Amino acid sequence: MNKTFGERIAEKRKSKGYTQEQLAEMMGVSAQAVSKWENDISCPDVMTLPTLAQKLGCTVDELLTGRESAPQPTIVPEENRKPFEQMMLKIVVNSCDGDHVRVNLPLPLLKVFLNSEVDLTSFGVGNGTLNRLNIDWKAIMLLVEQGTIGKLVEVTSADGDVVEIVVE
Amino acid sequence: MMKITISTNNGSDTAIKGKDMVIRIPNFLALNNTALKIAKKQPGGQHIPDIPKEFLPKLRKAIRQVKKIHKNWVLVDVESADGEKVQVKL
Structure with a gap:
């Protein structure tokens, strides 16, 4: 409640x-x-x-x-970083008609996808909103490997869908 | 094990209204090339990207390793505006 x-x-x-x-x-x-x-x-x-x-x-x-907002992006020094295996990338889609989709993708899994050249943008998440964003996942992975965590992407589409990508 | 939980506590007129439906499929059955071919022919299958044959065994191995670290990992959590919920665990 x-x-x-x-x-x-x-x-x-x-x-x-x-x-x-x-x-x-x-x-x-x-x-x-x-x-x-x-x-x-x-x-x-x-x-x-x-x-x-x-x-x-x-x-x-x-x-x-009561909705917790994701932390703003910060760069964590190497000695304070979480092990890569424990890190999670969260894709949160709040659609304009009230649907909520949350995808929790551990970073090692994302890396498997990126190394395989599977086209991640063609996955249908959030009524196609994610597809239209054409997100550069390799750039996101590069940011994370350099120690960036927090809310890396926040997009509001013309029809009111909100997409957030957060790394924890 | 792929576990899909569908909760239809609100808003649904289906026969399972008010109940949770759980579908359990072993990962080696859900994530293999035959299942992929079948899934691509189903409605919405066009959203499934082209996946190289050797990719799925690598994915299953990565999932096993991830599950050792994230014990209660939920891959997808969907809540519709009328309160129905779908969770996918691997």
Whole structure:
């Protein structure tokens, strides 16, 4: 079951290790106000949402909808990288008519495809949206091998389909 | 084992409404050249790319290695707007 807005605030606050009093102080409100937010009795002022999201280490979208947004792309130094075998490439297609498709492709498997010259773009994922994007998978693999992780591609098509490619 | 789980808890008028249907096919049966030829002749088969003959054994081997690391790996997870779900595990 989806969490309420208040429950998400409480969860994020606890994961940051803040007390209600500490968050209240950061936001310039009373501890009772934070308590009311978390119990869905009242909501924070809309103008304070970006600050609240920043203090809780998430996005406004994540706070409002509960949908976790993929991390922005970053280059990880070689010594801190996950072993290649454990890395996963996720293709997320959210179609305009409300369908969601998620493909979890371990990178070693993607490499097998790339080495074989099988045409990945001809796979029909997400009502053909992925095909039309004509993604350069070799370029993506090169980026990953150089240590880039996070959301590498985000495309919104004219008819409203959204495609994200995330490497974790 | 290829495991396809179809959950039709919402919105479906099919005979399996409200139930989960699970189809299990051993990978060596699902991912072989004969199955590929048959699949390409089915509706939607045009989306399956041309795959070299020697590719599928390599793919099966890679899948075995991947599954040792990602124990609960779900290859494809689809949720339709009316709440029906399809999961494909290899």
